[in-house]
Structures are given as structure tokens and as C-alpha cells.
Amino acid sequence: MQTALADLLSRIPDSDRESLFHLGKVQNYAKGEFIFSAGEASQYVFLLLKGRIKIYQPSTVGKEAILWFCFAGELFGLAEAARGGGRVVSAQACDACEVLCIRQEHFTAFLETHPKTSLVIVQVLACRLRVLGDVVINLISDDVRTRILKMALQLGSRCGIPSPQGLCLDIVLTHQEIADMIGTTRQTVTTTLGQLEREGLLSIDHHKIHITDNDLLQQVRRSPALA
Amino acid sequence: MQTALADLLSRIPDSDRESLFHLGKVQNYAKGEFIFSAGEASQYVFLLLKGRIKIYQPSTVGKEAILWFCFAGELFGLAEAARGGGRVVSAQACDACEVLCIRQEHFTAFLETHPKTSLVIVQVLACRLRVLGDVVINLISDDVRTRILKMALQLGSRCGIPSPQGLCLDIVLTHQEIADMIGTTRQTVTTTLGQLEREGLLSIDHHKIHITDNDLLQQVRRSPALA
DNA sequence: GCCTGTATGTCAGCTAGCTGACAATTCATG
DNA sequence: CATGAATTGTCAGCTAGCTGACATACAGGC
Numbered sequence: 001m002q003t004a005l006a007d008l009l010s011r012i013p014d015s016d017r018e019s020l021f022h023l024g025k026v027q028n029y030a031k032g033e034f035i036f037s038a039g040e041a042s043q044y045v046f047l048l049l050k051g052r053i054k055i056y057q058p059s060t061v062g063k064e065a066i067l068w069f070c071f072a073g074e075l076f077g078l079a080e081a082a083r084g085g086g087r088v089v090s091a092q093a094c095d096a097c098e099v100l101c102i103r104q105e106h107f108t109a110f111l112e113t114h115p116k117t118s119l120v121i122v123q124v125l126a127c128r129l130r131v132l133g134d135v136v137i138n139l140i141s142d143d144v145r146t147r148i149l150k151m152a153l154q155l156g157s158r159c160g161i162p163s164p165q166g167l168c169l170d171i172v173l174t175h176q177e178i179a180d181m182i183g184t185t186r187q188t189v190t191t192t193l194g195q196l197e198r199e200g201l202l203s204i205d206h207h208k209i210h211i212t213d214n215d216l217l218q219q220v221r222r223s224p225a226l227a
Numbered sequence: 228m229q230t231a232l233a234d235l236l237s238r239i240p241d242s243d244r245e246s247l248f249h250l251g252k253v254q255n256y257a258k259g260e261f262i263f264s265a266g267e268a269s270q271y272v273f274l275l276l277k278g279r280i281k282i283y284q285p286s287t288v289g290k291e292a293i294l295w296f297c298f299a300g301e302l303f304g305l306a307e308a309a310r311g312g313g314r315v316v317s318a319q320a321c322d323a324c325e326v327l328c329i330r331q332e333h334f335t336a337f338l339e340t341h342p343k344t345s346l347v348i349v350q351v352l353a354c355r356l357r358v359l360g361d362v363v364i365n366l367i368s369d370d371v372r373t374r375i376l377k378m379a380l381q382l383g384s385r386c387g388i389p390s391p392q393g394l395c396l397d398i399v400l401t402h403q404e405i406a407d408m409i410g411t412t413r414q415t416v417t418t419t420l421g422q423l424e425r426e427g428l429l430s431i432d433h434h435k436i437h438i439t440d441n442d443l444l445q446q447v448r449r450s451p452a453l454a
Numbered sequence: 455g456c457c458t459g460t461a462t463g464t465c466a467g468c469t470a471g472c473t474g475a476c477a478a479t480t481c482a483t484g
Numbered sequence: 485c486a487t488g489a490a491t492t493g494t495c496a497g498c499t500a501g502c503t504g505a506c507a508t509a510c511a512g513g514c
Binding site: 057059060061063065067078079080081082083088089108111112113115116118119121122123125126127128129130132133134135136137138139140141142183 | 284286287288289290292294305306307308309310315316335338339340342343345346348349350352353354355356357359360361362363364365366367368369410
């Protein structure tokens with residue numbers, strides 16, 4: 001299995017990893033807790049050691065868009081830290097999480113003295129930019145059915161584990177969360193997921209989506225580990 | 228006027244700028260020419276010296292999304308170069324352009340030895356990530372009318388120049404291009420722009436949008452130079 | 455076990471915006 | 485300045501998906 005490109009930890013030099021750890025302190029968060037939320041000042045950059053984090057941006061009219069799920073080994077809170085200004089997104093723990101918190105200025109200083117890691121960061125951001133580009137494209141050109149399928153494919157390459165039924169997306173999502181990822185309503189997700197299940201493309205088991213269709217599975221395999 | 232955060236050239240050390248120039252060669256493109264297009268292999272990173280570049284991503288169903296307008300001083304083609312793999316977006320000259328073309332591996336090597344510039348690149352990418360995040364939010368939560376207004380605001384802070392009528396967006400856009408930026412159809416843009424003009428919020432002159440409403444102008448001023 | 459809150463399933467309107475089609479206008483170029 | 489191409493303007497259907505409303509199912513705490 002190719003290492004996900006977003007996985008910072010596995011891609012930087014061992015010595016850099018070591019010194020990175022000494023930069024910050026580890027903090028634990030329970031399921032549902034916020035690591036930070038939109039509107040706050042941003043002073044830290046975070047490295048997720050264990051668990052899953054949901055990054056989402058609230059809109060002025062009450063809706064919210066889930067921009068990214070962060071898995072272990074990945075960095076988050078970077079964009080705002082690098083840019084300055086307050087947070088525009090919120091980060092919430094999907095389950096029990098262990099997070100390395102690094103003060104922004106320490107992180108910046110670290111990058112200046114660790115060019116290899118700095119390069120990796122550039123790549124990580126570039127990746128995320130591309131994923132977001134895809135999100136935009138999907139939003140404007142596909143209907144809900146297609147958007148759900150593409151989301152499943154994307155998650156498949158990031159957190160899919162083989163299962164008897166095909167490929168299991170190892171992440172628990174409510175219909176509301178799916179709706180927030182692809183820009184639709186909860187009701188529409190419920191209906192459409194039902195359709196896809198009846199058509200035999202997907203199946204839902206213990207709140208996890210399984211990709212059962214062979215064509216789809218091929219597509220996951222062909223697609224690069226976008227994340 | 229605050230320097231746009233995307234403007235790489237003005238934000239890196241003078242000495243770095245010097246050596247960056249020696250890394251690549253300058254090339255000219257006529258209006259409408261492609262610097263690169265989706266599907267090609269990516270071997271270069273580009274720095275726009277003069278003119279305007281439109282970065283857009285075609286979808287499988289014929290539509291296309293304009294993700295970014297690149298102005299002088301800004302870098303483009305970076306995301307794919309950093310990440311590897313072919314281009315997923317196309318870059319087309321909006322007018323006569325002068326571009327510094329740098330081989331990807333030279334650029335990477337440059338970053339490794341110029342940490343200050345590397346840091347700036349991280350900031351530039353972070354900015355663009357945030358802008359794209361906003362695009363996503365707008366797509367899922369606002370109607371077309373609001374999306375057009377927000378687009379105008381965003382462009383206002385990037386390329387607005389004062390004019391007797393208010394703030395003139397110094398960029399010529401067809402209705403089709405506006406549609407591709409905000410994810411709607413040409414017809415809807417035509418109709419909605421007409422409305423907004425009748426309401427006195429915007430005015431169109433010589434194919435350029437002018438922001439005439441005072442409230443909107445305030446908003447542009449308050450908003451950070453997001454770009 | 456029971457109770458409470460959260461998640462899922464379903465449905466009957468309703469409407470913003472899409473489609474396709476055509477005319478009018480402006481622009482580019484020989 | 486004539487001609488073809490691109491852009492803008494307008495309109496009559498039509499439909500995907502939203503809203504709001506309700507019923508059911510499920511999970512965790514006491």
C-alpha cells in the first residue's frame with residue numbers, strides 16, 4: 001500500500017520527526033471535542049497522532065461544509081497558522097484523539113531550519129489543494145448520486161480496508177455528515193444511499209459504507225492515493 | 228495597499244528573487260494560448276511576470292470550473308509539480324503574458340536551499356486553500372445572486388481599482404467565465420447580473436464590473452487581501 | 455428495563471435554476 | 485466595411501433537489 005501523501009509523519013526524515021516531537025506537547029481530546037473552532041485566533045499547528053479529526057467550515061446561513069477528514073499522521077490547522085488571521089474552519093474530534101500541539105512560531109522556525117520537511121509540507125498542501133479542486137468540480141458538474149459515489153471512491157483510497165463485501169470505508173459517517181461533504185441535504189442523502197444500495201453499488205453495514213460494485217472497486221485501485 | 232498574499236515575488240528576499248530568475252527561462256504567450264493543459268505530464272513550475280492566467284479544471288461532463296485567476300507576481304502550476312502526476316487543471320493566458328518557466332526539479336532544489344522562500348510558498352498555498360474553501364462554502368450555501376456578489380467582492384480585493392463609479396474590477400470576464408467561477412449557467416449569470424445592475428449594486432462598463440453599492444465597498448475594504 | 459436524544463426513512467409540495475432555442479448585439483479579421 | 489464568430493439578452497417549459505413534517509429505529513445513561 002502506497003503511503004498516503006498527506007501522511008506527514010511517514011514522509012519526513014527520521015531525525016526531523018524526532019525534533020518535531022520535542023517542539024510541542026501532546027494533548028488528548030474526547031470524541032466530539034473541539035481542537036479549535038472558527039473565529040478563534042490561531043496560535044498552534046497540530047499533528048494528529050491518533051484518531052480522526054473533522055475539519056469543517058460553517059457558513060453564515062447555518063449550513064456547514066466538511067472540507068477534510070484528518071487521519072493519523074496528518075497535519076492540520078496549518079493553513080491559517082501559515083497565513084495569519086483567525087481560524088475560518090473548525091476542527092472536531094470524531095473519536096478519542098491524541099494530538100501534538102506546536103506553537104505556530106516554533107513550527108515556522110522549524111521549517112526554516114529543516115528544508116526537507118518544508119518541502120514535504122508544500123507537497124501536503126498541494127495535495128489538499130487538488131482534492132478541494134475536485135470537490136469544487138463535483139459540486140458544479142455532478143448530481144447528488146454521482147457526488148456520493150465519488151466521495152465513496154475518494155474515501156476508499158484514503159481509509160478503505162478489504163472486507164468480505166468488497167471495500168469497507170473505515171469511518172463512521174452520519175447522513176448529515178455525508179450531506180455536508182457533498183453539499184446536499186440529509187434527506188437527499190438518505191434517499192440516494194438507499195437507491196445505491198438497492199442497485200448493488202454500495203452496502204451499509206454497522207454504519208460503515210462498503211463499496212461492493214466491481215467497476216467501482218477497480219476505480220479505487222486505479223486512482224492514486226490522492227489524500 | 229497591502230500586498231496580496233499570493234504575490235510571491237514581492238514577498239521573498241531580494242537575493243532569492245535574483246537567483247530564482249536564473250533558474251528558468253522567460254517565455255511569452257499570446258491571449259488564449261495554453262501554458263499547459265489537463266492531462267499533460269507536469270515538468271515545470273511557472274511564475275507569472277506579466278498578464279493574467281486563468282486556471283481551470285475540466286470535468287468529465289463538459290463543464291469546467293475556474294479555480295483561480297493568476298495575476299502578475301504569482302506562482303502557478305505548483306500544486307501538480309509538487310505532488311507529481313499529470314496536470315489536472317489547465318492554464319490559459321487571458322491576455323499577452325510573460326512567464327518564467329522553471330523546471331520542477333530545479334525549483335524543488337531551490338526550495339531546499341532557500342528556506343525563507345520555502346516558507347512563503349507554504350503561505351501562498353495556505354491562502355489558496357482558504358480561498359478554495361470559501362468557494363466550496365459559497366457553492367453549497369448561497370444562491371446564485373449571493374455567489375455573484377461574493378465573487379465580485381473577492382475579485383475586488385484582488386484586482387479592484389478605484390473609479391468614479393466605485394470600484395472597478397480590472398479584469399474582463401464573459402458571462403460564461405463568471406458562470407464557471409460560481410458554478411451556474413451562462414443564462415442565469417446574464418439574468419442575475421441584470422438584476423443586480425437594476426438594483427444599483429453593480430454596474431457594467433466596457434465589460435468590466437464596477438461595485439457601486441456603498442455597503443459592498445465597505446466589505447471589500449474590511450476583507451483582508453485574501454488572495 | 456425505560457427514557458431521551460440522535461439518526462434514519464419517507465413523503466407531498468414547491469421553487470431556483472437548468473435546458474434548449476432563438477434573436478440581438480458586439481467583436482475580430484481579412 | 486463585410487462577414488463570421490463570439491457574446492449577450494430573453495423566454496417557456498421542466499425537474500432535481502430543497503423544505504418542512506412526521507414516523508420509526510437505535511444507542512447510551514440512569
